[in-house]
Amino acid sequence: MAVLTAGKVLRFDEVRGYGFIAPEVGDEDVFMHANDLVDEKYLYQEGSQVEFFLEMGEKGPKASNIRLVHQSTSHQLPRGGLAARPAAAAAGPRTTAEADAFRQELTEALLDSVDSLTGDQIKRVRDRVLDLAQARGWIAS
Template sequence: MLMTGKVLRFDEVRGYGFIAPSEPGEDVFMHANDLLDEKYLYHEGSEVEFHLEMGDKGPKASQIRLVYQPSSHRLPNRPVFSDGSATAERPAAAASGEGTGAGRFRTELTEVLVASVDSLTAAQIRQVRERVVELAREKGWLTV
């Protein structure tokens, strides 16, 4: 039976955890061998879809996959700042470098990444952020 639920806890090192099903009932055991996505992506509160089976010790999940919710915080085609304006809409400020420096851009980008993908680690955010800043400089989107 296909079900949904949220990860209560998952120990990536030990390779197991538990899911709280959306429908009332007891918690469901989950094992790393039954994950369809990379195990580092499963965190407390992650919404999952799974097949419910009865194991030797109770309910067990199989074919577990993450359910990604649509987000209103997706990265836009052009950098957008917290006031909602894109760099292309602010040519005078962009030309002068006023308020569009790499520092501010990094801050805004970090906020977007954290709000968009809650499973990113700090190291992953730093890697993505630095590459995007580098690309923005190459394309002339950042003048500072």
């Protein structure tokens, strides 16, 4: 039976496609294989926090369904989401200049919050957030 566990990547060889995780509980390192990664394999670096299902493999403990746990909280929404913001701030920018400034601020927030995002991923997330904000009337088109 697999048990959900957390740990830290000790090492991961992207070329060979395997590495090891130090679990938070227990003293035996856990084998990880690229086929069991949820995110792109280049994102798994030494020290990355991960969650995984711990299983017993033929040669010892093995991780499956390994996913990154992003630690950054500096750019998360306040508790309660946008509703927790003051009414004036929730109204959002209404002019094109304010919308451009918001776009720039959003890009910076994405760059600062998760350093493992690629430029293309940042653009896609930013464009989706901007579409949502425009549809709700939070920013000018």
